[in-house]
Amino acid sequence: MQNVTFHDHKQQALSFLDAVVEGLSQENKSIPPKFFYDERGSELFDRICEQPEYYPPSVERKMLSELSAEIASLTGQNRLLIEPGVGSGAKVRLLLDDLKPSAFVPMDISFDYLKTVATQLAAEYPWLPVHAACVDFSHSLPLPDEAPDSPRLVFFPGSSLGNFDMTEAEAFLKLVREVLGEEGMLLIGLDTKKPEYVLNAAYNDAAGVTAEFNKNLLHRMRDELKIEVDPRSFDHHAFYNAAAGRIEMHLVSKRDQLLHLNGFCFEFEQGESLHTENSYKYEPEEFLDLASKAGMVTVRHWLAEEGLFGIYLLETTALG
Known part of the structure; x- marks a missing residue:
């Protein structure tokens, strides 16, 4: 392939x-x-x-499906799309047709699982170059040499940032900021505090x-x-x-x-x-403050009905 x-x-x-x-x-x-x-x-x-009890995936998928065109209007097309912790790739599939990225870099720690998912994605989207990277993304986000030099968009759904403590979360967001460079954007999904x-x-x-x-x-x-x-x-x-x-x-x-x-x-x-x-779990103001410390500002954010889940689109600020 x-x-x-x-x-x-x-x-x-x-x-x-x-x-x-x-x-x-x-x-x-x-x-x-x-x-x-x-x-x-x-x-x-x-x-x-x-x-049925684990609400975040279904709520986030519904939000992404409904917001995909709006998100693409804010990010523009032809970005290099990077997804740390791609998993099954179910959520990125909701965005690909609207985002039309220049290439996709799925990252995961399990090579066998990543290979299966990346191969499936490449077959489903023959127009999309897929450069799969097996990596511990909590420490580094290496981009393949084949990746095009276009503005970057990191997609980090699933409330995965919640696995880091606050210090680690800020450090990870700063790592993302470095990878994004100028004109970079981050699309992230986060679970909220609730009963x-x-x-x-x-x-x-x-x-x-x-x-x-x-x-x-x-x-x-x-x-x-x-x-x-x-x-x-x-x-x-x-x-x-x-x-x-x-x-x-x-x-x-x-x-x-x-x-x-x-x-x-x-x-x-x-x-x-x-x-x-x-x-x-993050209230919107908690996460937006954390993102600001990492050098990113809000483009837009959305909350699901009853505040069950949040999706945030951020862009990088000038370094220095």
């Missing part, structure tokens, strides 16, 4: 082994949520997006898919790192921390246990948790 290329930058990222050793050695054990996304984890997340019962239900679906997604981290430890761990010995626990403005996701040990890895021994007491994810 002529209109797709692949670029592997993942070797620059922190390895899963190093992340597990570092994370389990802490007093408050934690592992970054990016390690959810091996091929199975990516597939499970796609299933989460189909659960706890709505948020708690979204991360504890009745079908148990989010629990399975969370426990996939344990499957990866067992299968890839050969840690002797039984995923059934941990419970999924997700709740809204109102004081911090975030959903927290944990794996809680159901008993006292020891996990062995390459000469290391990690002790879990019954009830002790492994913190696997945060998902910060």
Whole structure:
């Protein structure tokens, strides 16, 4: 297929082994949520997006579908479109016909999943050059040499910025600002603060898919790192921390246990948790203030009915 290329930058990222050793050695054990996304984890997340309790994907897709022409009128066509964490590519498909980008750079941490998605996109849009980059986008956003030198648009849907704490979020937005350069724009979707019962239900679906997604981290430890761990010995626990403005996701040990890895021994007491994810929720003024600190100003922003979700279009300000 002529209109797709692949670029592997993942070797620059922190390895899963190093992340597990570092994370389990802490007093408050934690592992970054990016390690959810091996091929199975990516597939499970796609299933989460189909659960009725998990409202963000359906609300955001509806908004993007309705706003696509308006967004394109504000951005213009023929931009280089970059999507960190492309996932299944479902949302970018809602924009491509209106945006008519000069090329598309999907980025993801799972190479096998990224290759499948990029190949499908290239087949569906034969007019669109696709330059897929396997990368840990939380640290770098490398653009392939083949990417055209046209004004840039970063598309970051799914409230993925919520996985960063406030300091990390500002640093990531500054990284995006650097990649955008002059005349660059950012289109980003973010979940909003709302009643706890709505948020708690979204991360504890009745079908148990989010629990399975969370426990996939344990499957990866067992299968890839050969840690002797039984995923059934941990419970999924997700709740809204109102004081911090975030959903927290944990794996809680159901008993006292020891996990062995390459000469290391990690002790879990019954009830002790492994913190696997945060998902910060933003009021519009909170995010716009954060974006301003990163060197971007608002072009327009939209809120879904009842303020369920926000989409923001920003442009870069002059550096210096």
